[in-house]
Amino acid sequence: MSTLRFKPSGKVLDVPKGTLLIDAIRSAGLPIASACGDELVCAKCGVRVLEGRVTRESPVERDTKRRNRVPPELRLACALRVHNDLIISADYWGSDS
Numbered sequence: 358m359s360t361l362r363f364k365p366s367g368k369v370l371d372v373p374k375g376t377l378l379i380d381a382i383r384s385a386g387l388p389i390a391s392a393c394g395d396e397l398v399c400a401k402c403g404v405r406v407l408e409g410r411v412t413r414e415s416p417v418e419r420d421t422k423r424r425n426r427v428p429p430e431l432r433l434a435c436a437l438r439v440h441n442d443l444i445i446s447a448d449y450w451g452s453d454s
């Protein structure tokens with residue numbers, strides 16, 4: 358299992374290793390933007406990994422971010438599988454979400 362912590366709400370969720378981050382975010386009850394059905398096309402699901410080790414971007418994720426002008430520091434939650442403990446944030450998560 359890996360432990361996800363979400364900022365700024367402080368929500369904590371344990372997920373099996375290999376869980377898709379976007380699924381974990383939904384399981385935590387947090388909003389996550391998606392306009393492509395998690396198909397790695399829209400780049401709306403960008404989040405910040407504040408702490409923790411994540412896999413490198415795939416060429417598809419990099420291209421999708423570039424095409425949609427997503428800042429390089431964001432990772433696409435539908436592209437990222439959780440393998441370690443992470444601290445995650447999104448610009449539109451308030452302290453009550």
Ligand code: FES
Nearest residue numbers: 398399400402435
């Ligand atoms: S949900 Fe569309 S790229 Fe992630």
